[in-house]
Amino acid sequence: MTIRPDPTFHASPKLAMEAPPESFAYTLLLSPDFSKPDALAVIDVKPGSSTFSQVVHTVTMPNKGDEFHHFGWNACSSALSPLTGHAFLERRYLIIPGIRSSRIYVIDTKPDPTEAKIHKIIEPEEIFNKTGYSRPHTVHCGPEGIYISTLGGGGKAGTDGPPGVFIMDCETFDVLGRWELDRGPQTLHYDFWWNLPRDYMVTSEWALPPQFENGIVPEDLLSNKYGHRIHFWDLRARRNVQTIDLGANHQMALEVRPAHDPVREHGFLGVVVDTTNLEGSIWTWWREGGRFHAEKTATITPEPAPKDQLPPLLQGFGAVPPLVTDIDLSMDDKFLYVSCWGTGEMRQYDVTDPRKPKLAGSVRAGGIARRTAHPNGKAYAGGPQMVEISRDGKRVYWTNSLYSTWDDQFYPQGIPGVEVMANASPGGGLELAKDYWVSFPDGYRAHQIRLDGGDCSTDSFCYPSV
Amino acid sequence: MNLSAADWTPAWLWLAVIASGLYHGVNPGMGWPLAVSAGLMERSSRAVMAALGPLAAGHLLAMLLVLLPFAILVALVEWQRQLQIGAGLLVIGFGVYRLVERRHLRALARIRPTQLGLWSFAVAIAHGAGLMLVPIYLGLCGDADLDTGHQADATLINTSLRMAVLVAVVHATAMITAGGCSAWLVYRYLGLKFVSRSWFNLDTSWAVSLIVVGAIALVFSLAGQATD
Numbered sequence: 001m002t003i004r005p006d007p008t009f010h011a012s013p014k015l016a017m018e019a020p021p022e023s024f025a026y027t028l029l030l031s032p033d034f035s036k037p038d039a040l041a042v043i044d045v046k047p048g049s050s051t052f053s054q055v056v057h058t059v060t061m062p063n064k065g066d067e068f069h070h071f072g073w074n075a076c077s078s079a080l081s082p083l084t085g086h087a088f089l090e091r092r093y094l095i096i097p098g099i100r101s102s103r104i105y106v107i108d109t110k111p112d113p114t115e116a117k118i119h120k121i122i123e124p125e126e127i128f129n130k131t132g133y134s135r136p137h138t139v140h141c142g143p144e145g146i147y148i149s150t151l152g153g154g155g156k157a158g159t160d161g162p163p164g165v166f167i168m169d170c171e172t173f174d175v176l177g178r179w180e181l182d183r184g185p186q187t188l189h190y191d192f193w194w195n196l197p198r199d200y201m202v203t204s205e206w207a208l209p210p211q212f213e214n215g216i217v218p219e220d221l222l223s224n225k226y227g228h229r230i231h232f233w234d235l236r237a238r239r240n241v242q243t244i245d246l247g248a249n250h251q252m253a254l255e256v257r258p259a260h261d262p263v264r265e266h267g268f269l270g271v272v273v274d275t276t277n278l279e280g281s282i283w284t285w286w287r288e289g290g291r292f293h294a295e296k297t298a299t300i301t302p303e304p305a306p307k308d309q310l311p312p313l314l315q316g317f318g319a320v321p322p323l324v325t326d327i328d329l330s331m332d333d334k335f336l337y338v339s340c341w342g343t344g345e346m347r348q349y350d351v352t353d354p355r356k357p358k359l360a361g362s363v364r365a366g367g368i369a370r371r372t373a374h375p376n377g378k379a380y381a382g383g384p385q386m387v388e389i390s391r392d393g394k395r396v397y398w399t400n401s402l403y404s405t406w407d408d409q410f411y412p413q414g415i416p417g418v419e420v421m422a423n424a425s426p427g428g429g430l431e432l433a434k435d436y437w438v439s440f441p442d443g444y445r446a447h448q449i450r451l452d453g454g455d456c457s458t459d460s461f462c463y464p465s466v
Numbered sequence: 467m468n469l470s471a472a473d474w475t476p477a478w479l480w481l482a483v484i485a486s487g488l489y490h491g492v493n494p495g496m497g498w499p500l501a502v503s504a505g506l507m508e509r510s511s512r513a514v515m516a517a518l519g520p521l522a523a524g525h526l527l528a529m530l531l532v533l534l535p536f537a538i539l540v541a542l543v544e545w546q547r548q549l550q551i552g553a554g555l556l557v558i559g560f561g562v563y564r565l566v567e568r569r570h571l572r573a574l575a576r577i578r579p580t581q582l583g584l585w586s587f588a589v590a591i592a593h594g595a596g597l598m599l600v601p602i603y604l605g606l607c608g609d610a611d612l613d614t615g616h617q618a619d620a621t622l623i624n625t626s627l628r629m630a631v632l633v634a635v636v637h638a639t640a641m642i643t644a645g646g647c648s649a650w651l652v653y654r655y656l657g658l659k660f661v662s663r664s665w666f667n668l669d670t671s672w673a674v675s676l677i678v679v680g681a682i683a684l685v686f687s688l689a690g691q692a693t694d
Contacts, residue, residue: 001568001667001669002667003666003667004662004665004666004667005662005665007662009662010662011499011658011659011661011662012658015658015659080499080661080662080665081499081500081503081579082494082495082496082497082498082499082500082589083500083574083575083577083579083585084574084575085495085570085571085574085575085589086570087494087495087665087667088667088669143575144572144575144576145572145575171569196579197503197507197579198579199578199579199580236576236577236578236579237578262507263506263507462503463499463502463503463506463658463661464503464506464507466506466509466658
């Protein structure tokens with residue numbers, strides 16, 4: 001507990017944008033064959049620094065096989081609401097779930113990011129016993145503490161009962177228990193986020209563990225058995241109030257990105273693939289008249305490719321699906337970044353009119369068939385994947401791996417981990433920075449990125465920008 | 467007892483009622499930033515005012531809930547000194563508890579953003595905001611007794627209840643005036659940056675204030691006993 005609120009807590013998205021830019025990027029490293037322990041890399045992103053774009057510190061975990069994926073802060077700008085009583089927390093601890101082991105690491109980033117160290121380890125049994133969930137995934141800090149979504153239910157396979165969200169104490173990091181009181185028809189889970197003053201949560205669906213842990217199951221995909229619905233919840237009542245089915249062909253509804261300004265009651269959702277035509281799609285959801293609505297507002301078409309350039313999984317289709325695996329919304333809610341991990345493209349949409357996204361910029365990197373090299377001349381394996389935007393909206397960082405076993409199916413030649421950055425122009429347009437190229441130790445892939453002082457997929461706000 | 471000191475006592479006590487109200491009001495933790503948020507969300511200054519209503523009502527109710535039982539005790543119990551000593555100890559005890567148990571009540575986070583009145587009530591109870599008024603209130607009652615002498619029970623209870631309501635209303639008015647001014651200044655002139663700038667962690671000083679108020683009450687009632 002501090003005497004003044006953490007200087008990285010901002011009342012509004014506008015204040016978050018005006019605050020000093022990030023100095024460090026935290027990036028999760030995973031050992032895809034589980035031969036080495038996963039790690040957290042701390043990267044210097046301060047322009048002009050002698051170690052710019054280099055890993056300056058690594059926290060290596062004591063276990064193997066965790067499979068790091070997503071992570072989050074113990075506290076963010078949401079703490080500035082008097083309702084929560086959390087105003088004097090520090091943005092200090094990174095909560096890192098192992099998506100495969102169900103173990104959770106709490107990393108202390110003080111006194112300095114270059115001295116980050118393990119603060120606490122929550123063993124899988126504690127999560128199983130207290131929540132009946134497994135495979136923890138998305139982490140957000142909010143009114144009741146730390147919220148963590150899971151992909152699996154109970155039992156070894158994670159199929160005993162539906163997955164959901166559980167709550168962790170934001171000071172002691174004790175697992176407190178399930179969040180849901182009434183889940184309605186929700187049986188699958190992936191991402192979640194919310195609008196705090198409007199008091200609702202939105203959750204999405206990927207799949208159950210047997211459908212992803214050993215690789216994508218083509219039969220399940222072609223029979224539309226992956227998730228294709230979004231759920232809207234009463235946040236404080238912990239109750240599912242509405243479920244929208246996007247149509248069974250819209251397989252894998254992943255990242256949920258609500259507008260940061262709480263006055264705006266809309267958000268976006270990325271759908272990996274349409275099984276009727278291999279398109280990727282962006283959906284806009286909004287609340288109007290007390291009900292939620294969703295519609296497909298942008299599509300990205302697949303790119304034909306000769307069979308010999310395709311992995312066995314795609315040879316029958318003769319085309320590369322875009323595979324929209326991550327999306328991220330800038331702090332001013334103006335630009336939506338869309339990772340096309342299959343075709344190797346980072347798209348920037350102007351979403352000033354949320355229901356009419358306009359393509360404003362695009363950068364090519366990697367791709368299953370294209371294999372576009374980085375402008376610095378180096379080979380870029382995989383495609384643009386986990387994307388994070390600086391609070392001021394000027395820098396867009398991303399890594400190239402999706403998920404250990406899926407990487408091998410779509411990119412059998414391997415994906416050496418790399419992190420790149422593109423500069424975004426205020427009016428639209430995107431260009432890769434030649435001097436930002438972070439490579440990681442051999443055998444490691446890189447996944448989600450978190451920026452010190454907050455970023456566009458961490459901070460939620462209780463006051464509008466105005 | 468010195469007559470002029472006795473004349474001054476109620477004035478100081480009323481000042482304490484008002485000062486504690488101002489202290490509660492300017493503390494962002496007691497809710498004024500919620501009125502700013504409401505105003506900005508609705509884009510109307512009327513929404514700022516509308517949010518202040520339930521914040522004040524919740525605080526007032528919390529004060530009454532704590533003061534009214536004491537009002538009945540004051541009227542019915544003959545051992546006023548013992549009551550004052552007990553109340554002093556209770557306030558000190560709660561202060562010590564707040565000092566030791568620093569964690570926030572998680573139940574508060576379950577209250578909806580639209581239930582401002584309920585939240586204001588709950589947060590005031592949880593922080594012992596009403597308890598802080600008890601020794602002051604008992605002091606005012608004791609003082610009133612001196613003036614009126616012996617009365618019938620029914621009259622006594624009327625007097626003590628009226629005093630409790632008056633103390634609660636004066637305190638809550640001071641609280642919402644201070645909170646309302648803070649909200650209005652931030653909404654209209656200072657901007658949202660002030661929300662985090664004006665926020666100090668008062669947990670420790672809050673707990674210490676409770677202990678100090680309780681201790682003063684205890685000293686006064688013990689000293690009073692000695693001079694009787």
